[in-house]
Amino acid sequence: MNHGVADDDSTLLTALRAGDASAFEQLVRRYGGRLLAVARRLLSNHEDALDAVQDAFLSAFKSVESFDGRSQLSTWLHRIVINASLAKLRTKRRHPETPIDDLLPVFLADGHRANPGVRWRHLGTEDLERQETLELIRSKIDSLPESYRNVLVLRDIEELETETVAQLLEISPGAVKTRLHRARQALRTCLDPLFGNPVK
Amino acid sequence: MTCRDALEILADYLDGRLTLAQQVAFRLHLGLCPDCRNYLDSYRQTVQATIAVRGDQAECESLPEDLVQAILAARQRGSNTE
Numbered sequence: 057m058n059h060g061v062a063d064d065d066s067t068l069l070t071a072l073r074a075g076d077a078s079a080f081e082q083l084v085r086r087y088g089g090r091l092l093a094v095a096r097r098l099l100s101n102h103e104d105a106l107d108a109v110q111d112a113f114l115s116a117f118k119s120v121e122s123f124d125g126r127s128q129l130s131t132w133l134h135r136i137v138i139n140a141s142l143a144k145l146r147t148k149r150r151h152p153e154t155p156i157d158d159l160l161p162v163f164l165a166d167g168h169r170a171n172p173g174v175r176w177r178h179l180g181t182e183d184l185e186r187q188e189t190l191e192l193i194r195s196k197i198d199s200l201p202e203s204y205r206n207v208l209v210l211r212d213i214e215e216l217e218t219e220t221v222a223q224l225l226e227i228s229p230g231a232v233k234t235r236l237h238r239a240r241q242a243l244r245t246c247l248d249p250l251f252g253n254p255v256k
Numbered sequence: 257m258t259c260r261d262a263l264e265i266l267a268d269y270l271d272g273r274l275t276l277a278q279q280v281a282f283r284l285h286l287g288l289c290p291d292c293r294n295y296l297d298s299y300r301q302t303v304q305a306t307i308a309v310r311g312d313q314a315e316c317e318s319l320p321e322d323l324v325q326a327i328l329a330a331r332q333r334g335s336n337t338e
Contacts, residue, residue, distance in 0.1 A: 077332075084327050088319035097309075106323055113327045114334065161295075167258025172291055176298040184308035193305050212306045237267040244302040251301065 065129040072120045084113055087130060091137040097209045098141040100198045108144045112137035138214065142224060145202065153201045159242035174252030189250075196246040204239035211236050257285040262292050266299055 068086075071079030091112055095105035116136050123132055162170040183189055197205060203225075210221045211232070222229045262285045268274050269282055286293050319327075 080331055081328055084324055089317045092319055110327050114330055117331050161263055163260040167260040169259050169291055175294045176301055179301050190309055194309050212303060213310045240299060240302055244298055247302060
């Protein structure tokens, strides 16, 4: 099975390497929307996401000759826009991050939870396809502290491997796993009011 | 195993990374602790909710036309200086 560039993209890639201006425009129009969606997941600010997409395409233009075609063109661009988005995050003036501890489970000295959990109702497909539900979930993800949100987005949404996320964020794989677990726990707490039924 | 212990290894349990001994201890705890059973269920659904976002947000959304033109113009400027 060929996991590399698809025939259609292969033609486009050949034209890109030849410096064909119309090929660059085709690339931007074909993949721009997808890249914007990825950038928006990492960058809460829409303008920053647009900037990251522009940076990503310019980076792609410069490096297209070194793209070996062993992966899909979309995969290659996906990685470039993630790098551009993370670079954008690093250049922004940072406020001290909100501690995540308030969103994590609290335990008593004997190891039991301090508060009984809220049982959730079952989430069906129709729940998770409803636009307002998805927007609410997205807003809760956006509200997580950045260092945890980035790991959640890169692992659970962008489906990158732990090692890859570790390299991108310059942290250890162990730190990725810990932050992912805590991000999920924090998000769960944020979603309690939406999906939880009080335990009777 | 306490609730603290169980929740700490929740992600590893879902990923199938626990040793057999850990799995047994974890499942024993779940059998005795409805609170942790509820937590596991809601944790799983949280992951599903996160994944659901992946399929949304207008994968078919287009870039604003002015951005498309700005990108092409920037690329052209870069080509002219080479």
